[in-house]
Amino acid sequence: xxxxxxxxxxxxxxxxxxxxxxxxxxxxxxxxxxxxxxxxxxxxxxxxxxxxxxxxxxxxxxxxxxxxxxxxxxxxxxxxxxxxxxxxxxxxxxxxxxxxxxxxxxxxxxxxxxxxxxxxxxxxxxxxxxxxxxxxxxxxxxxxxxxxxxxxxxxxxxxxxxxxxxxxxxxxxxxxxxxxxxxxxxxxxxxxxxxxxxxxxxxxxxxxxxxxxxxxxxxxxxxxxxxxxxxxxxxxxxxxxxxxxxxxxxxxxxxxxxxxxxxxxxxxxxxxxxxxxxxxxxxxxxxxxxxxxxxxxxxxxxxxxxxxxxxxxxxxxxxxxxxxxxxxxxxxxxxxxxxxxxxxxxxxxxxxxxxxxxxxxxxxxxxxxxxxxxxxxxxxxxxxxxxxxxxxxxxxxxxxxxxxxxxxxxxxxxxxxxxxxxxxxxxxxxxxxxxxxxxxxxxxxxxxxxxxxxxxxxxxxxxxxxxxxxxxxxxxxxxxxxxxxxxxxxxxxxxxxxxxxxxxxxxxxxxxxxxxxxxxxxxxxxxxxxxxxxxxxxxxxxxxxxxxxxxxxxxxxxxxxxxxxxxxxxxxxxxxxxxxxxxxxxxxxxxxxxxxxxxxxxxxxxxxxxxxxxxxxxxxxxxxxxxxxxxxxxxxxxxxxxxxxx
Amino acid sequence: xxxxxxxxxxxxxxxxxxxxxxxxxxxxxxxxxxxxxxxxxxxxxxxxxxxxxxxxxxxxxxxxxxxxxxxxxxxxxxxxxxxxxxxxxxxxxxxxxxxxxxxxxxxxxxxxxxxxxxxxxxxxxxxxxxxxxxxxxxxxxxxxxxxxxxxxxxxxxxxxxxxxxxxxxxxxxxxxxxxxxxxxxxxxxxxxxxxxxxxxxxxxxxxxxx
Numbered sequence: 001x002x003x004x005x006x007x008x009x010x011x012x013x014x015x016x017x018x019x020x021x022x023x024x025x026x027x028x029x030x031x032x033x034x035x036x037x038x039x040x041x042x043x044x045x046x047x048x049x050x051x052x053x054x055x056x057x058x059x060x061x062x063x064x065x066x067x068x069x070x071x072x073x074x075x076x077x078x079x080x081x082x083x084x085x086x087x088x089x090x091x092x093x094x095x096x097x098x099x100x101x102x103x104x105x106x107x108x109x110x111x112x113x114x115x116x117x118x119x120x121x122x123x124x125x126x127x128x129x130x131x132x133x134x135x136x137x138x139x140x141x142x143x144x145x146x147x148x149x150x151x152x153x154x155x156x157x158x159x160x161x162x163x164x165x166x167x168x169x170x171x172x173x174x175x176x177x178x179x180x181x182x183x184x185x186x187x188x189x190x191x192x193x194x195x196x197x198x199x200x201x202x203x204x205x206x207x208x209x210x211x212x213x214x215x216x217x218x219x220x221x222x223x224x225x226x227x228x229x230x231x232x233x234x235x236x237x238x239x240x241x242x243x244x245x246x247x248x249x250x251x252x253x254x255x256x257x258x259x260x261x262x263x264x265x266x267x268x269x270x271x272x273x274x275x276x277x278x279x280x281x282x283x284x285x286x287x288x289x290x291x292x293x294x295x296x297x298x299x300x301x302x303x304x305x306x307x308x309x310x311x312x313x314x315x316x317x318x319x320x321x322x323x324x325x326x327x328x329x330x331x332x333x334x335x336x337x338x339x340x341x342x343x344x345x346x347x348x349x350x351x352x353x354x355x356x357x358x359x360x361x362x363x364x365x366x367x368x369x370x371x372x373x374x375x376x377x378x379x380x381x382x383x384x385x386x387x388x389x390x391x392x393x394x395x396x397x398x399x400x401x402x403x404x405x406x407x408x409x410x411x412x413x414x415x416x417x418x419x420x421x422x423x424x425x426x427x428x429x430x431x432x433x434x435x436x437x438x439x440x441x442x443x444x445x446x447x448x449x450x451x452x453x454x455x456x457x458x459x460x461x462x463x464x465x466x467x468x469x470x471x472x473x474x475x476x477x478x479x480x481x482x483x484x485x486x487x488x489x490x491x492x493x494x495x496x497x498x499x500x501x502x503x504x505x506x507x508x509x510x511x512x513x514x515x516x517x518x519x520x521x522x523x524x525x526x527x528x529x530x531x532x533x534x535x536x537x538x539x540x541x542x543x544x545x546x547x548x549x550x551x552x553x554x555x556x557x558x559x560x561x562x563x564x565x566x567x568x569x570x571x572x573x574x575x576x577x578x579x580x581x582x583x584x585x586x587x588x589x590x591x592x593x594x595x596x597x598x599x600x601x602x603x604x605x606x607x608x609x610x611x612x613x614x615x616x617x618x619x620x621x622x623x624x625x626x627x628x629x630x631x632x633x634x635x636x637x638x639x640x641x642x643x644x645x646x
Numbered sequence: 647x648x649x650x651x652x653x654x655x656x657x658x659x660x661x662x663x664x665x666x667x668x669x670x671x672x673x674x675x676x677x678x679x680x681x682x683x684x685x686x687x688x689x690x691x692x693x694x695x696x697x698x699x700x701x702x703x704x705x706x707x708x709x710x711x712x713x714x715x716x717x718x719x720x721x722x723x724x725x726x727x728x729x730x731x732x733x734x735x736x737x738x739x740x741x742x743x744x745x746x747x748x749x750x751x752x753x754x755x756x757x758x759x760x761x762x763x764x765x766x767x768x769x770x771x772x773x774x775x776x777x778x779x780x781x782x783x784x785x786x787x788x789x790x791x792x793x794x795x796x797x798x799x800x801x802x803x804x805x806x807x808x809x810x811x812x813x814x815x816x817x818x819x820x821x822x823x824x825x826x827x828x829x830x831x832x833x834x835x836x837x838x839x840x841x842x843x844x845x846x847x848x849x850x851x852x853x854x855x856x
Contacts, residue, residue, distance in 0.1 A: 063670075063785040064785050064847075064851075065850070066812060067810070067812075094853070095669060095853055096785055096851070127812035127815065131850075133748060134710070134711075134748040134849070135712065135849045135850075137712050137812065137815055139812075198810075198845045199844075199845040202670070202672065204670060
């Protein structure tokens with residue numbers, strides 16, 4: 001009797017474990033692209049050849065239907081990832097709409113294994129719903145012997161066709177519609193959005209596409225339900241799929257006018273940020289010393305300063321738009337990701353510091369060199385102070401500004417420009433008012449010796465800024481490079497002194513010396529900035545980390561930071577690095593993850609874009625039970641941080 | 647000439663009126679449930695408005711759909727029907743399959759199904775045109791709706807939390823949360839429900855779409 005059972009079960013398993021298997025309305029088989037037994041990562045694929053007129057479903061099946069379920073049996077040491085869904089197609093069934101696949105389709109699964117495990121066979125219980133007018137649940141028990149399987153071109157093709165590229169989208173809710181704006185990565189004739197979230201949209205109505213500019217388009221989806229917060233899926237352009245994922249601002253998104261207003265306020269506040277304040281104060285002092293002067297002169301100086309500010313913001317906006325048109329993801333503070341820019345800024349800050357402290361009149365000295373530019377009342381000085389103020393402001397993000405700039409960078413060009421101009425207008429606002437009402441200058445304190453003292457004092461915040469930039473520079477490059485930068489600083493000091501103190505050809509010698517030293521040192525800078533080593537107490541970030549951790553029910557705190565981001569550094573010292581916070585994280589089993597943006601990193605830029613940000617700091621927190629991760633305040637204290645995680 | 651023109655205009659509006667018909671409506675929970683009238687399996691006319699003062703449950707069904715079949719084979723649907731009737735609910739099983747499609751039955755077949763499956767519907771409504779289904783935005787079989795005694799829609803969606811996916815065919819009903827059975831008393835108290843809108847799962851409703 002026992003023997004009969006044994007024979008039966010062997011017979012049974014040979015029948016069931018065949019490959020391929022006829023399931024009723026389809027033929028299912030397991031294929032792989034494994035080429036050698038020394039591969040740590042490869043793919044296996046489930047190939048489903050469905051009869052004509054039958055289909056199966058995508059992960060969001062639409063109005064009805066069901067995605068398949070796959071249960072793997074493997075040896076220990078072999079990990080099979082979730083399926084990488086191919087781009088689905090619409091399968092209309094009026095008045096219903098479903099999303100899925102017809103004909104011959106391959107579902108790829110990525111496999112990881114540790115090399116000390118032997119490759120044997122893997123088996124799969126594949127349960128799927130297959131439908132024509134009616135639906136039939138069918139199943140296949142499949143086994144693949146990895147020691148003898150040959151590599152399948154069909155699977156490689158399917159992997160090549162997977163929707164892996166991201167497109168940027170920007171969605172806003174208006175009434176009961178979700179308007180999705182996206183930048184098309186290619187030309188297309190038809191586009192369709194497959195939303196991953198179920199039950200949020202009506203799937204049946206036609207998706208109307210409106211072109212906004214050359215490669216920006218808008219698709220309107222009818223909302224079924226309010227309270228859409230995160231939105232992801234696949235945009236299919238002529239059947240080629242692109243992933244998208246974004247958080248939708250709960251306040252119904254920001255309108256262009258709101259962004260312009262935020263930019264204006266942000267620009268105004270930017271005046272008070274630590275990296276700008278000293279430079280701005282100088283300008284204020286120079287206005288104070290003009291207190292008794294002719295109003296036209298004050299007005300012209302103020303206007304020249306405003307002009308400098310505005311034209312610099314305009315150049316930054318243009319540069320950002322040009323870089324963006326090449327398809328790169330960028331953000332505010334981006335310019336500081338280049339050690340060359342940081343080096344130059346360091347020297348500028350050092351130079352300003354030295355000039356303030358020693359009272360050397362470089363401008364006068366330089367003017368004497370080129371005698372052609374005499375008698376111009378030095379309005380260009382005011383203009384360049386404006387330029388300088390924006391340049392030194394670049395590492396700073398003021399409140400309101402982050403949201404506005406984030407919005408600007410995701411918008412088509414016609415919206416980017418007004419936001420940056422508004423930012424400039426806010427920044428230059430006080431001086432613009434001065435230009436309109438030069439009389440008001442007399443309400444400032446009377447000029448006197450105090451101004452000289454204050455000016456000298458301002459050398460110290462400048463040098464402090466320089467020190468900070470030196471540290472950023474060192475993190476980006478190396479200690480050796482920093483020493484070279486400092487030597488350059490020294491020769492710069494020497495040159496300043498020579499220009500101011502000597503007459504005739506010595507001035508030229510000073511200039512040439514500085515020039516040669518700069519070329520020498522910037523030539524020697526490494527082209528690519530160094531890899532940043534992660535501090536031991538934080539895990540490193542990757543683009544899919546949030547969904548991975550959420551899938552594992554693991555609470556997390558993500559810190560988007562960079563050495564050049566001064567607010568980030570302050571938060572680090574004031575909150576994140578404190579023992580109470582570290583203890584709380586350990587106690588509550590919250591994973592602490594750092595996304596370091598000190599050097600250029602496309603993935604982090606995409607990660608920020610998901611939160612509609614283009615600048616940092618950004619802190620993201622999630623714990624099991626929360627539907628969506630939340631954005632923590634940009635300025636943190638110990639208490640605030642712990643409270644917002646409770 | 648004028649009459650030709652006006653008949654064209656009439657035709658144009660007719661076509662529009664007809665094509666507008668096949669759009670699924672989306673009734674909102676905690677608002678008035680759409681009123682309808684239909685003929686039951688005994689040929690009697692049934693109005694939703696007649697049940698004012700009694701809570702009502704709508705169940706979209708198609709006996710050949712594997713999802714519906716499992717709910718009935720394991721007596722899961724019948725036990726919820728019984729529970730609801732004991733609580734004073736009117737249970738309307740609605741069949742929106744169009745003639746020739748899966749799940750379509752004539753009135754006597756419908757009554758046979760009720761008897762053979764030991765089901766407890768108050769009425770089985772014949773909705774061949776799919777009109778009521780589209781009015782309620784019924785997408786799948788089963789698809790459940792709960793209406794309180796004041797005529798407000800209180801629940802729409804799945805019957806339980808097993809949900810979409812092939813796991814349905816191996817999941818146990820005993821371990822699942824039945825959204826209808828567990829919220830009967832709240833509907834009777836005219837309360838807003840904790841869970842009032844879920845994704846219905848199952849086969850698509852076999853509407854007439856040709």
